[in-house]
Amino acid sequence: MKNTKNKKISVIIPTLNGRRGVNDLTHQLGAALNKEKWEYELIYVDDHSTDDTLDYLNSIKEEFPVKTFTKQGKKGKIYSYLEGFQHSEGDIIVQLDADQLYSPEAIPAMIKGLDNFDIVVANRKLQNPSLFRKILNNGYRFIFGQLLLNLNFDFQSGLKVFKKEMLNHIALHTTQRIFNAGFLYLAKKAGYTIGLYDIAFFETTSKKSRLSQLTETFGLVFVALKLRLLPILPINVIPSQYTMLNAGIHYRQQHFITHTTLNRRNSAVTVLVSSQKLFLLGFAAVLVTSLILYWHLTLIVLFSTIVVLYFADLLFNVLIIFRSLITKPEIVVTEDEVANLQDETLPVVTVLCPLYKEESVLSQFIKAMSSFNYPKDKLQVLLLLEEDDTGTIEAAKRFGGGQPPFIQILIVPNSLPKTKPKALNYGLAHASGELVVIYDAEDIPETDQLKKAVIAFNRLGDKVFCLQAKLNFYNPRQNVLTRLFTAEYSSWFDLILNGLYSLNAPIPLGGTSNFFRKKGIEKLEGWDAFNVCEDCDLGLRLYKQGYRTALFNSTTYEEANSNLNNWIRQRSHWIKGYIQSFFIHLRSPGGFKKSLRQPNFLIFLLVVGGKTLSVFINPFLWMMTISYFVFRPFVGHLIESFYPAPIFYLGLFTLAVGNFIYLYNYMLGAANRGHWNLVKLGYLVPFYWLLMSFAAWKAVYQLFFKPYYWEKTNHGLHLKQIKA
Amino acid sequence: MKRLNSFLDKHLIALLTLAALGLFVGMFIFYLSQGTTTLYGDSRSRLLIARRVFDSLTPGFTQLGAVWPPLPQILFLPTVWNNFFLYSGISGSLVSILSATLATYFLARMAHEISKSKFVATVTVLAFVLNPSFLYISTTPMTEPLFISMMIISTYFIWRWSKTNNIVYLPLAGIALIAVTLTRYDGWFLAVFSALIIPAITLLKRKSFSEIEGTFFLFSTVAFSGIVAWLIYNQLIYGNMLRFANGEGAAASAAIQTGTSALTRGDFIHSTLVYLSAASLNLSYVSLGVAFIAPFLILKTKKWQFLIPALILSTPILFNIISLFLGQSVLYTPQFKPFYFYNVRYGLLVLPLAALGYGIIADSLPNFFSSIRIKILIMVVLLLQITMLFTNKPKTLAEAEQWYYSPKGAEQQKLVSWLQTNKIGGFTLISTLANDTLLFDTRMPLKKIIYEGNGRFWQQATTQPQSIVQRIIVSPDVGDKVWKISLSNKHFFDGYKLDFSGTYFKVYDLQNTTNSPSYSVN
16 A cells, blocks of 8 residues: 555445444454554444444444444435545545445455555455346446446445545535446546456345336436436546645546646636537527528628627737837836846746757757856756657756756656646746746747846736746748748737737737746646647736736747748647637636726737637638639629628728738838848738638647647757758 | 926927817818808819718719729718718818818927927927918818828828837828828829838938838838729729729829820929919918928038928929929919919928928027027018918919809809709719719709719710700810710700700700700800
8 A cells, every 4th residue: 555555544334223233344344444554434424223323333432433423414325425425534435335245354455456546346246146136237237337337347336445535526426326326437437547346245135126126227227328418527636735746637537647736627628618518509500590591691790790800800909019119018127237136136047948859959958048147056947858758858868968057857757648838837846946937949048038037027016927028030031931930920929919018918928938936826826738828828817817927128039930831730739729728718708807998808809819710710701802803793792792881891991901900010020120121021921821721720620639739849940951 | 487388398289289270170160151161173072072972873982983092082971971061061171170280280299309499399380370371271171281281290200210210100101101192192202202211211320221121111011002002992993003094084184185284294494483383372482482491401500300301391392393294283373374273272282391491490590599589480470471361362262262253163153053943853964073063062962963983874874865864964165074975976965955055064954854944154
């Protein structure tokens, strides 16, 4: 017994007029458990016995750690168990029928089984069964074991041992027929492991008639069917309230280690919760029905809605760009301030760098970390390497000789999901810094970035516990794709995010160069390991909890994706993450502070939802526009008929001015960043948008079929080109 | 005194702007009471063009047509649907008043920010707003106030960019230039000139080639988008990208066809003199002189901050002279043959330069004048302008009246009375390119009018008018389109009776549909 060592055991036994039985049972239990020298309690929940069961049990409290409770609630064994669970103080629950059909001697072995399983069930092996019993049992096993619940063992067993924490996660059914099976079925579905402990069992003469046994079986079928139709929700598994390390989620028969206690409702473990699924299905049903019944009117409403939304987005876009350029809201830390900073006043900073198959850029990263003008004794750089990534681990070890001591290798244990945020959570649990910052493998931050962040944090209040440095690229000139990508990044990080910041609006973070106060990020329970855009999600989550993100005047240079396939992989990954984040935060829209002056929920809808949605819709609208002009004699009237006059003109305006402004944003971004030679490439942006739309549809496919799949972006392509 | 100074430091621009707004509104009320706000034929045409977007046999934005750039008409749309706003001209006057106010605001800001002097800003504003020609035209639905306003705004933002290097001012200047280019074709020249001046400034700042190129694209992409949109609109709607230049009603082609541009075409000196004469009529010789002296004064005083605005604001002089020289526009002044007013208002476009010139002079005054300079200069400017205001009728008003009271104008008024007496229930065929003012004056229901912009109705009415049209109005003297079509179709007027016959207008009514007597103007 390893994991169960030093844990208390609670044996829950319901009783009803079983004076004689409890005597033997208590002694047998005591003998079995005392042998192992475990701490335990025997909880008897008496269902208002009319004999002296309770008196007897009270009389042996000196001899055995017996606790007695008289049932408060409804009659029945199930309610006795439920009350017993509530009274239990142990970490391990032994659920035992008091009818002496199960020998307590099996219990120690079953408890030890919890080292390997989450539940251990006494699996009755019937000795010399009658033909009827045999048929019944086999029928049972087939119907429930094979067809309905996939529990191919004695799921109605009256003895099982499990970890008490499971009671926090598994919904218990109070129906007599389904109590045991339901618990085991849901536990299995959630990903808990079930061990079996075979015990010999002799057929007893049942008090029930064969007819009633058959009836009960059929009743059980219906209950099982009902059980199958219930949604299976993920279950948070929290090892300790003091650490997030090894915390995880049980879901879909898998145990995911996420190293965060983040509630499943705030996680992308489920893309859509039931209410969202219902809403979307309802919406789709209404849409399809209206299309069938009133297709023309439906399309008019649909196109009008799209036009109004696009127009709103256009106005908002203009607002944030101009605010960004005119108010210049980012925190500016001057070189003098950096120079005047005393080293002894600096806090320890932990750099988290999740690496996966990044051996090609490792030396570049180590060089970048070594270049910080931050005292190295106050710097902890954690290279978060995946256990199965032997290539990078070997490379990191090879660098070990020349590696500065402030750089540490931390192996993230192999588990699902295999994502960057999981590695970050693991790293966070090992971080010793007061501030925590994330860098990607290919990052080259400005050398004074850490000091600037410290000054910025000191200048800002406690409400700001996240700082985002600006991101840009060091290889914009590699090819047309990198040029356009650079223009886009310049626009996003330098203009749009600054514009959002100027409005005090929620900011979707970039995936790297985010600085956090460690206490703050712990309070937020780290990153969502299932969200492939954990940065966007975290930015929104922290905002909803009343905290703020600020931007400051420092840049981290990254590698612009120079390969088309690689770019599409990366982009679909981001879009998938944005969709995940959108649906997560739609679940609790009230979290966004609402007021007329600060319509943050609307901003969230526009920035996260609108921008994502538009990349799906755009290709269709472009096709329609082109068709309108090219095939005007054939389709002109039809298309016009979808747009009532005011909507038509608003749509035309949005089409012309909107596309122009979105395109111009890239030019402004490039110019603002000083990439003057990229300004003219703004004219190629529509082609770039087409690529985005392609990636978006790929993201949708992945969202359905590989929701947690972290599409790896290959880095170091610029180095290959340099070598070539 | 200190308190007043502090108050003025904070609120001078707002005070000047508010005062100017008050003045513009006052002048508007005055001219409205005189019934002169819609004297210009063009203003009435533009109002009707805007109205037809809502009110026509075939309503829609294509009614904006392709003869004039569309922005003024678009700005009339919020109010022009209402008869009162339309026929009083307030739809357009509002745009002009707001434009003039905006122009004052940005001119004041520019002068103040460059000179850091309240005095200079005040002098500049006074010189600008006290111009009688400008005051009059700012009460009318004409395009000059909007054009001047957007020109000043674009100039201000280009200057701001040159001073601060903040790129946000480039698109802002570009947006103002979109408005300029979609208001008057003169604006296209201004856009080109500005697009050249941007890289020139970058070059003078010794920036890299890529920055010169980048700033050029950043600015031009916005500044020329109005022009590009207009070209695309012409192509998509009319299948002719340059319809505004070579199609029906185009000013340049009309001028060439009618030979009215021949007087200046190819003669640079004559073109220059004609334009300067027009400018002097609007500004006075003193103010025109100031406009010319100002740039040289910058060279002398090395107040380089004024140079960029002065250069940009001088482009209307260049454009108009070149345009006259190329025969692309027509401008007559009483000083030159044929000795009457025609488009003399073009000269008003020099006003912002002249106003800035006053500011430059005020800024350049030697310090020893400091104690009395305010009084002297303000008095000089005020006296000059007020003298003009009271001694002469504003030339823009004189020009508008000239046509209105011309023989054709007089006949048109008679026709208006006749049409109002002899109303019909059916459709009237008329070429609006030549007769918009008539339609405006008669207030005929526009849904009962068939004109060039009515597509299939126009086709039917000009092929077989009897099938649809009850009345045909033509003005043979300008060779309107209906008249031209009728000349090529000898059965065109079959079944119609000439009910009104004048020197300039003829009205044909389908027989047996009206009992009104025939009318003849001798």
